[in-house]
Amino acid sequence: MVYTFDLTGKVILLTGGYGYLGKAASESLVYHGGIVYVLGRSKEKFDKAFDGHSELGKKLHFQHCDVAETSSIKQAFETVIAEEGKIDVLINNAFYLDGQHPLTMTDEQWETGIDGTLSNVFRCVREVIPHLEKSESPRIINVSSMYGVVAPDFNVYEDFQGMLNPPHYGAAKAGVVQLSKYYASYLGKKGITVNTVTPGPYPPESVQEKQKFIELLEEKTLLKRIGKPEDLGGAFVFLASDASGYITGQNIIVDGGWTTV
Numbered sequence: 001m002v003y004t005f006d007l008t009g010k011v012i013l014l015t016g017g018y019g020y021l022g023k024a025a026s027e028s029l030v031y032h033g034g035i036v037y038v039l040g041r042s043k044e045k046f047d048k049a050f051d052g053h054s055e056l057g058k059k060l061h062f063q064h065c066d067v068a069e070t071s072s073i074k075q076a077f078e079t080v081i082a083e084e085g086k087i088d089v090l091i092n093n094a095f096y097l098d099g100q101h102p103l104t105m106t107d108e109q110w111e112t113g114i115d116g117t118l119s120n121v122f123r124c125v126r127e128v129i130p131h132l133e134k135s136e137s138p139r140i141i142n143v144s145s146m147y148g149v150v151a152p153d154f155n156v157y158e159d160f161q162g163m164l165n166p167p168h169y170g171a172a173k174a175g176v177v178q179l180s181k182y183y184a185s186y187l188g189k190k191g192i193t194v195n196t197v198t199p200g201p202y203p204p205e206s207v208q209e210k211q212k213f214i215e216l217l218e219e220k221t222l223l224k225r226i227g228k229p230e231d232l233g234g235a236f237v238f239l240a241s242d243a244s245g246y247i248t249g250q251n252i253i254v255d256g257g258w259t260t261v
Contacts, residue, residue: 005241008033010137011084012240013077015039015067015124016094018049020204021229025093026050028233029240030059037080039065040094067094067120073127087131089139089240092121092176100166113168118175125183129192138192141239142180146200146255148173156216163213173198177251184249193248197235200255202227222257 007029017026017038029036036059038046046062065076080087096116099109121142132138147170157164177196184194201217203226208214218224235252238244253259 003242003245005237005243006033007237007241010034010088010240011080011086012036012089012091013039013063013080013087013128014091014093015065015120017091018042018046019093021199021202021232022093023049024229024233025091025236026060027056028230028237030056032237032241033059034089034240035059035061035084037061037063039063039067039076041066067124068096068116070123070127073123077127077131081131086135087128088135088137089141090124090128090132091141091143091236091240092124093143094120095169095172096120097166097169099168100164101161102167105166105168110168113166114172114175117169117172118179121176121179125179125194129187132192133190137242137245138190139240139244140180140183140187140192140194141236142176142194142196144176144180144196144198144251145170145173146198146253146258148175148177149198149251149253149259153220156213156220160210160213160216163207163210180251181249188248193239193244195239195244195248196251197232197239198251198253198255199232200227200253200258202229202232220258221255222260225256227254227256 012029012034014026016022026036026038043062063076066072097113099105147165152165180194180196217226232254235254
Protein backbone atom coordinates (compact mmCIF):
# COMPACT_ATOMS: atom_id res chain seq x y z
CA MET A 1 0.00 0.00 0.00
CA VAL A 2 1.17 3.50 -0.82
CA TYR A 3 0.68 5.89 2.08
CA THR A 4 -0.30 9.33 0.84
CA PHE A 5 -1.75 12.61 2.01
CA ASP A 6 -4.97 11.92 0.09
CA LEU A 7 -8.01 12.37 2.36
CA THR A 8 -10.60 11.26 -0.17
CA GLY A 9 -13.55 9.66 1.58
CA LYS A 10 -12.40 10.51 5.09
CA VAL A 11 -15.03 12.15 7.30
CA ILE A 12 -13.32 14.82 9.38
CA LEU A 13 -14.85 16.78 12.26
CA LEU A 14 -13.21 20.07 13.21
CA THR A 15 -14.32 22.11 16.21
CA GLY A 16 -13.71 25.84 15.89
CA GLY A 17 -13.27 25.42 12.17
CA TYR A 18 -14.39 28.89 11.08
CA GLY A 19 -11.95 30.96 13.14
CA TYR A 20 -8.70 32.54 11.98
CA LEU A 21 -6.68 29.32 12.03
CA GLY A 22 -9.57 26.87 11.86
CA LYS A 23 -10.71 28.26 8.53
CA ALA A 24 -7.35 27.59 6.88
CA ALA A 25 -7.27 24.08 8.33
CA SER A 26 -10.79 23.39 7.05
CA GLU A 27 -9.85 24.55 3.56
CA SER A 28 -6.66 22.46 3.48
CA LEU A 29 -8.51 19.34 4.56
CA VAL A 30 -11.18 19.83 1.89
CA TYR A 31 -8.63 20.59 -0.83
CA HIS A 32 -6.99 17.23 -0.07
CA GLY A 33 -10.26 15.39 -0.51
CA GLY A 34 -11.69 15.27 3.00
CA ILE A 35 -15.36 15.55 3.86
CA VAL A 36 -15.18 18.21 6.54
CA TYR A 37 -17.79 19.05 9.15
CA VAL A 38 -17.11 22.32 10.95
CA LEU A 39 -18.55 22.06 14.45
CA GLY A 40 -19.55 25.36 16.02
CA ARG A 41 -22.32 27.41 17.54
CA SER A 42 -22.85 29.98 14.76
CA LYS A 43 -24.01 29.10 11.27
CA GLU A 44 -23.79 32.83 10.51
CA LYS A 45 -20.06 32.92 11.32
CA PHE A 46 -19.51 29.77 9.26
CA ASP A 47 -21.26 31.28 6.23
CA LYS A 48 -19.31 34.53 6.60
CA ALA A 49 -15.96 32.75 6.92
CA PHE A 50 -16.44 30.67 3.79
CA ASP A 51 -18.38 33.16 1.70
CA GLY A 52 -17.19 33.06 -1.90
CA HIS A 53 -15.57 29.65 -1.57
CA SER A 54 -17.90 27.77 -3.87
CA GLU A 55 -15.00 25.53 -4.93
CA LEU A 56 -15.29 23.80 -1.56
CA GLY A 57 -18.50 22.37 -2.93
CA LYS A 58 -20.33 19.63 -1.10
CA LYS A 59 -17.35 18.58 1.01
CA LEU A 60 -17.62 21.34 3.61
CA HIS A 61 -20.52 21.32 6.05
CA PHE A 62 -21.65 23.13 9.18
CA GLN A 63 -22.83 21.15 12.17
CA HIS A 64 -24.13 22.90 15.26
CA CYS A 65 -22.19 21.90 18.35
CA ASP A 66 -21.56 23.58 21.69
CA VAL A 67 -18.40 21.99 23.10
CA ALA A 68 -19.38 23.24 26.56
CA GLU A 69 -22.26 20.75 26.63
CA THR A 70 -21.86 16.97 26.47
CA SER A 71 -25.40 16.56 25.15
CA SER A 72 -24.64 18.91 22.25
CA ILE A 73 -21.42 17.05 21.42
CA LYS A 74 -23.24 13.71 21.40
CA GLN A 75 -25.99 15.07 19.17
CA ALA A 76 -23.49 16.54 16.71
CA PHE A 77 -21.58 13.26 16.40
CA GLU A 78 -24.79 11.25 15.97
CA THR A 79 -26.00 13.64 13.26
CA VAL A 80 -22.77 13.22 11.29
CA ILE A 81 -22.99 9.43 11.67
CA ALA A 82 -26.56 9.52 10.37
CA GLU A 83 -25.47 11.55 7.33
CA GLU A 84 -22.11 9.95 6.53
CA GLY A 85 -22.19 6.56 8.24
CA LYS A 86 -18.85 7.09 9.98
CA ILE A 87 -16.37 9.45 11.59
CA ASP A 88 -12.67 9.03 10.75
CA VAL A 89 -10.99 12.09 12.24
CA LEU A 90 -11.73 14.47 15.10
CA ILE A 91 -9.75 17.71 15.39
CA ASN A 92 -10.25 19.60 18.66
CA ASN A 93 -9.50 23.23 17.89
CA ALA A 94 -12.25 25.20 19.65
CA PHE A 95 -11.68 26.99 22.94
CA TYR A 96 -13.26 29.68 25.08
CA LEU A 97 -12.08 31.55 28.14
CA ASP A 98 -12.62 34.59 30.31
CA GLY A 99 -10.16 36.79 32.18
CA GLN A 100 -6.58 37.67 31.43
CA HIS A 101 -4.39 39.19 34.13
CA PRO A 102 -2.56 36.72 36.43
CA LEU A 103 -3.11 38.90 39.52
CA THR A 104 -6.75 39.87 39.11
CA MET A 105 -8.24 36.71 37.57
CA THR A 106 -11.19 35.40 39.59
CA ASP A 107 -11.86 31.78 40.51
CA GLU A 108 -14.77 31.75 38.09
CA GLN A 109 -12.65 33.06 35.23
CA TRP A 110 -9.97 30.48 35.94
CA GLU A 111 -12.51 27.67 35.92
CA THR A 112 -14.10 28.93 32.70
CA GLY A 113 -10.72 29.02 30.95
CA ILE A 114 -9.78 25.52 32.07
CA ASP A 115 -13.16 24.19 30.99
CA GLY A 116 -13.08 25.96 27.67
CA THR A 117 -9.51 25.07 26.78
CA LEU A 118 -8.98 21.61 28.29
CA SER A 119 -12.20 20.06 29.55
CA ASN A 120 -14.00 20.58 26.24
CA VAL A 121 -11.26 18.55 24.54
CA PHE A 122 -11.77 15.74 27.06
CA ARG A 123 -15.51 15.74 26.45
CA CYS A 124 -15.11 15.53 22.68
CA VAL A 125 -12.48 12.79 22.88
CA ARG A 126 -14.56 10.72 25.27
CA GLU A 127 -17.69 10.94 23.14
CA VAL A 128 -16.03 10.25 19.77
CA ILE A 129 -14.23 7.04 20.75
CA PRO A 130 -17.18 4.65 20.13
CA HIS A 131 -17.53 6.10 16.62
CA LEU A 132 -13.82 6.05 15.80
CA GLU A 133 -13.59 2.40 16.82
CA LYS A 134 -15.57 1.62 13.66
CA SER A 135 -13.24 3.59 11.34
CA GLU A 136 -10.51 1.97 9.26
CA SER A 137 -8.12 4.88 9.91
CA PRO A 138 -9.20 6.59 13.14
CA ARG A 139 -7.45 9.79 14.16
CA ILE A 140 -7.72 12.32 16.99
CA ILE A 141 -5.81 15.60 16.63
CA ASN A 142 -5.79 18.05 19.53
CA VAL A 143 -4.59 21.64 19.29
CA SER A 144 -2.29 23.07 21.94
CA SER A 145 -0.19 26.26 21.94
CA MET A 146 3.45 27.27 22.23
CA TYR A 147 2.46 28.54 25.68
CA GLY A 148 1.54 25.01 26.60
CA VAL A 149 5.23 24.19 26.03
CA VAL A 150 7.10 27.29 27.23
CA ALA A 151 6.25 30.25 29.45
CA PRO A 152 5.55 33.64 27.87
CA ASP A 153 8.41 36.08 27.56
CA PHE A 154 6.79 38.96 29.40
CA ASN A 155 9.23 41.44 27.84
CA VAL A 156 7.25 40.99 24.63
CA TYR A 157 4.06 42.13 26.37
CA GLU A 158 5.47 44.94 28.52
CA ASP A 159 4.00 47.69 26.34
CA PHE A 160 1.07 45.59 25.14
CA GLN A 161 -0.76 44.51 28.28
CA GLY A 162 -3.93 43.95 26.31
CA MET A 163 -2.17 41.13 24.46
CA LEU A 164 -0.93 39.43 27.64
CA ASN A 165 -1.29 35.67 27.51
CA PRO A 166 -3.44 34.51 30.46
CA PRO A 167 -2.25 31.85 32.92
CA HIS A 168 -5.18 29.46 32.57
CA TYR A 169 -4.70 29.30 28.79
CA GLY A 170 -1.10 28.06 28.95
CA ALA A 171 -1.84 25.69 31.83
CA ALA A 172 -4.78 24.17 29.97
CA LYS A 173 -2.88 23.91 26.68
CA ALA A 174 -0.09 22.05 28.50
CA GLY A 175 -2.83 19.75 29.73
CA VAL A 176 -3.96 19.17 26.15
CA VAL A 177 -0.50 17.82 25.27
CA GLN A 178 -0.57 15.41 28.19
CA LEU A 179 -4.18 14.43 27.53
CA SER A 180 -3.17 13.50 23.98
CA LYS A 181 -0.36 11.30 25.27
CA TYR A 182 -2.70 9.66 27.77
CA TYR A 183 -5.28 8.74 25.15
CA ALA A 184 -2.59 7.74 22.66
CA SER A 185 -1.47 5.14 25.20
CA TYR A 186 -5.01 4.09 26.11
CA LEU A 187 -6.32 3.84 22.54
CA GLY A 188 -3.22 2.46 20.84
CA LYS A 189 -4.45 -1.14 21.01
CA LYS A 190 -7.58 -0.04 19.18
CA GLY A 191 -5.53 1.47 16.35
CA ILE A 192 -6.67 5.01 17.15
CA THR A 193 -3.85 7.54 16.88
CA VAL A 194 -3.88 10.65 19.06
CA ASN A 195 -1.53 13.54 18.37
CA THR A 196 -1.18 17.24 19.10
CA VAL A 197 -0.58 20.19 16.80
CA THR A 198 0.99 23.15 18.60
CA PRO A 199 0.85 26.54 16.84
CA GLY A 200 3.30 29.32 17.59
CA PRO A 201 2.72 33.04 16.97
CA TYR A 202 -0.27 33.39 14.63
CA PRO A 203 -1.78 36.75 15.61
CA PRO A 204 -5.04 37.56 13.82
CA GLU A 205 -5.28 40.44 11.39
CA SER A 206 -6.60 42.85 14.02
CA VAL A 207 -3.47 42.29 16.13
CA GLN A 208 -1.18 42.58 13.13
CA GLU A 209 -2.05 46.27 12.98
CA LYS A 210 0.17 46.75 16.05
CA GLN A 211 3.46 46.80 14.14
CA LYS A 212 5.80 47.03 17.14
CA PHE A 213 4.14 44.07 18.82
CA ILE A 214 4.45 42.02 15.64
CA GLU A 215 8.14 42.91 15.39
CA LEU A 216 8.67 41.62 18.93
CA LEU A 217 6.95 38.36 18.04
CA GLU A 218 8.98 37.97 14.86
CA GLU A 219 12.23 38.51 16.73
CA LYS A 220 11.43 35.57 19.02
CA THR A 221 11.22 33.13 16.11
CA LEU A 222 14.13 31.59 14.24
CA LEU A 223 12.49 32.39 10.90
CA LYS A 224 11.95 36.03 11.89
CA ARG A 225 8.31 36.16 10.89
CA ILE A 226 4.90 35.42 12.35
CA GLY A 227 2.97 32.40 11.16
CA LYS A 228 0.40 32.52 8.39
CA PRO A 229 -2.73 30.37 8.70
CA GLU A 230 -1.70 28.31 5.69
CA ASP A 231 1.56 27.41 7.48
CA LEU A 232 -0.50 25.30 9.85
CA GLY A 233 -2.77 23.44 7.44
CA GLY A 234 -0.19 20.87 6.36
CA ALA A 235 0.21 19.49 9.86
CA PHE A 236 -3.50 18.69 10.05
CA VAL A 237 -3.53 17.13 6.59
CA PHE A 238 -0.53 14.96 7.48
CA LEU A 239 -1.91 13.74 10.80
CA ALA A 240 -5.36 13.09 9.29
CA SER A 241 -3.91 11.08 6.39
CA ASP A 242 -2.66 7.52 6.04
CA ALA A 243 0.88 8.92 5.87
CA SER A 244 0.81 9.32 9.66
CA GLY A 245 -0.52 5.87 10.46
CA TYR A 246 2.46 4.92 12.66
CA ILE A 247 2.61 8.22 14.54
CA THR A 248 0.84 8.60 17.87
CA GLY A 249 1.35 10.45 21.13
CA GLN A 250 3.41 13.12 19.40
CA ASN A 251 3.32 16.91 19.50
CA ILE A 252 4.03 18.60 16.18
CA ILE A 253 5.12 22.17 16.93
CA VAL A 254 4.59 24.67 14.09
CA ASP A 255 6.06 27.82 15.56
CA GLY A 256 8.86 29.10 13.33
CA GLY A 257 11.35 27.88 15.91
CA TRP A 258 9.96 29.90 18.85
CA THR A 259 10.28 27.03 21.35
CA THR A 260 13.60 25.72 20.01
CA VAL A 261 15.89 27.96 22.07
